[in-house]
Amino acid sequence: MGIEISLCMIVKNEQDTLAACLNSIQGLADEINIVDTGSTDSTLETAARYTDRLFHFDWIEDFAAARNFSFSKATKEYILWLDADDVLTAENRRKFLFLKENIDPKYDFFLMEYYASFDKKGYPSLIFPKTRLVRRDAGHVWKGAIHEALVGDGLGASIDIYVTHTHKELKSSNERNFAILKRQIESGNADMKDHFYYGLMLNFMDQPDEALPYLNRFMTSPYRREFDGIEAYIAAHHIYRVKQDRENALKVLKDNEAYMKDKSEYYCSLGFFYKEEMDDYERACACFKKALHCQGTFLRQRLPGQRNAEYYYFVPYYALGQCQVKLRRFDSALRYFRKALEYRPNEQAETLVKKLERFTTLRKQSESEEIYGH
Numbered sequence: 001m002g003i004e005i006s007l008c009m010i011v012k013n014e015q016d017t018l019a020a021c022l023n024s025i026q027g028l029a030d031e032i033n034i035v036d037t038g039s040t041d042s043t044l045e046t047a048a049r050y051t052d053r054l055f056h057f058d059w060i061e062d063f064a065a066a067r068n069f070s071f072s073k074a075t076k077e078y079i080l081w082l083d084a085d086d087v088l089t090a091e092n093r094r095k096f097l098f099l100k101e102n103i104d105p106k107y108d109f110f111l112m113e114y115y116a117s118f119d120k121k122g123y124p125s126l127i128f129p130k131t132r133l134v135r136r137d138a139g140h141v142w143k144g145a146i147h148e149a150l151v152g153d154g155l156g157a158s159i160d161i162y163v164t165h166t167h168k169e170l171k172s173s174n175e176r177n178f179a180i181l182k183r184q185i186e187s188g189n190a191d192m193k194d195h196f197y198y199g200l201m202l203n204f205m206d207q208p209d210e211a212l213p214y215l216n217r218f219m220t221s222p223y224r225r226e227f228d229g230i231e232a233y234i235a236a237h238h239i240y241r242v243k244q245d246r247e248n249a250l251k252v253l254k255d256n257e258a259y260m261k262d263k264s265e266y267y268c269s270l271g272f273f274y275k276e277e278m279d280d281y282e283r284a285c286a287c288f289k290k291a292l293h294c295q296g297t298f299l300r301q302r303l304p305g306q307r308n309a310e311y312y313y314f315v316p317y318y319a320l321g322q323c324q325v326k327l328r329r330f331d332s333a334l335r336y337f338r339k340a341l342e343y344r345p346n347e348q349a350e351t352l353v354k355k356l357e358r359f360t361t362l363r364k365q366s367e368s369e370e371i372y373g374h
Contacts, residue, residue, distance in 0.1 A: 002101040004030040006074035006136070007082065010057070010066045014084035015041040017166060022050045024087040028096055029080060033073040037066055043084075061180050064142035067150075071142070078103075079140075080133050081150075085166045095161045099133075108138040108154025113162040119310065123344050127309050129158060146180040147197050177201065192223035196232055208239040215239075219256065230260050234269050246277055264311045267291035271319060281323040288323070291316040313343040321352065330356055330363075 007029035011018060022032070032051035036044055037059040047054055057069045071079055088096060099110070110133040116126040131150045134140045140152030181198045184190040190198070199214030215236045218229060233256050240249035253260075253270050260266035271287030274280040294312060317340035324333035334356040337349050 003078050003103050004076040005078045005080050005100065005133070006031040006033060006076040007080050008033045008035075008067075008070040008074055009082055009084065010035045010037055010063075010070050011039065011043055011047070011084045012037045012059070013039050013041045014043045015039075015046055017085040018043060018046045019049075020087055020166065021082060021084050022047075024089075024093065025080075025082070026050075028088075028093065028100065031074070031076050033070055035066060035070040035073070061183065062145040064144050064148040067142040067148060071136075071140075074136055077136060078133055079136050082132075082163065083165075086163050087166055088161075089164060092161050092163070095159075099159060099161065104157070106155060107135075107157045109134040109140060109152065109156045111156060111158040115162050115164045117165065117167070121344060124309050127162075130163070131156070132161075132163065144193065145184060146177055147193065174201070174204075178205070192218055192221045193227060196227070196229055200231055200235055203235045203239065208242065212236060212239055219252070224259060230263050230265055233260060234265060237269055237273070241273070241277070249273060249277070262294055264291040264294040264316060265308055267294065268311050268315050268319065271316070275319065275323060281326045285320060285323045285327075288316040288320045310343070314340050314346070317343070318346070318349055321349070325352075325356075330359060334360065 005028065007025060009021075009032075011034055031053065033053045033055065034047045034051060035055045035057050036047070037057050044054060053073065055069070055073055057066050059066070067081070070081070109131050111129040112132040113127055114130045115124045116128065117124075119125045131140070134150065134152065135154070138152055138154045140150050142148050142150055177197075178201050181190075181194060181201060184194045185198055195214045196218040199211045199218065202208075202211035202214065215232045218224060218232050219236065224232075233252055236252045237249050240246075240252065250273060253266065253273070257266070267287045267290040271284045271291065274287060275284035291311065317336050321333045321336035321340060324330070324336060334353065337353045337356065340346065340349050341353065
């Protein structure tokens with residue numbers, strides 16, 4: 001027996017993306033609730049073509065408050081949330097419709113993968129799970145003025161459905177997010193997650209010296225045990241590398257392996273350190289091989305926490321090929337470059353494969369001539 005679903009969204013100046021989002025979920029949501037936080041473009045006119053359940057919320061620099069208001073308007077058994085620049089592909093529409101008609105009632109919430117960004121070739125470069133569908137009476141609430149999270153109790157399930165982010169312009173949203181974080185920090189009400197994101201944002205804005213204290217505060221706090229904060233360790237590592245502080249660059253990774261041992265990004269960063277800073281290709285190879293043990297099923301990995309997808313396949317295979325060339329193990333290098341190309345096309349890898357194939361052919365011919373005396 002199927003269920004009924006309320007879609008709940010918060011929007012502001014989304015005229016370029018909202019229609020695509022709502023078209024992608026037509027027939028899946030039984031109720032569409034759209035909360036506008038101050039649009040000055042044609043967002044509301046677009047929304048009105050899909051629903052008459054339009055609401056206003058005065059923007060108070062608090063995403064959780066706005067999302068909780070949107071959830072308060074839901075009347076159906078389950079709540080689905082999306083942003084205006086999110087879509088469901090045709091494949092995922094079919095999967096979602098099957099879930100809707102065959103849902104297991106023992107679950108209170110469902111996690112779906114979020115394809116948050118893509119590389120220049122169109123391959124997903126950042127994938128992480130989000131709680132997307134919740135039973136309305138389970139009592140889930142949003143927390144956090146910025147980088148808000150949907151939290152609650154009950155039994156959850158991770159399902160093979162992904163939501164695609166369609167890349168709206170980032171500059172204005174980054175400026176907005178930074179301003180909110182800065183206010184949180186200055187107010188004295190910031191939690192450790194705010195320090196984490198503020199440090200990352202400062203680093204992103206080319207203020208590494210200002211970023212380090214916030215990153216270190218997070219990395220030395222008990223909160224790091226319950227929050228997947230690999231980005232803080234890697235950001236601090238790169239800051240130290242730029243400052244040519246090899247000792248701390250290595251220490252911030254080596255001392256914190258326990259928090260990142262399931263993450264390929266960690267082992268790749270360590271591998272690049274040995275490869276680029278120490279010319280220790282054997283040790284670098286060992287790190288890149290550990291990175292490959294972190295991977296899941298090809299292109300459909302079920303991985304906990306945020307994941308930079310290319311670091312689970314292409315990057316470690318390609319880096320291993322480079323290291324094997326330095327070690328003059330050309331047959332191994334050829335195998336690793338070919339494995340990298342199984343994940344995605346890459347001009348540099350393709351060029352190296354061709355060179356190594358020619359080299360291998362010439363070497364075999366030379367060996368044959370030596371053996372037969374030609």
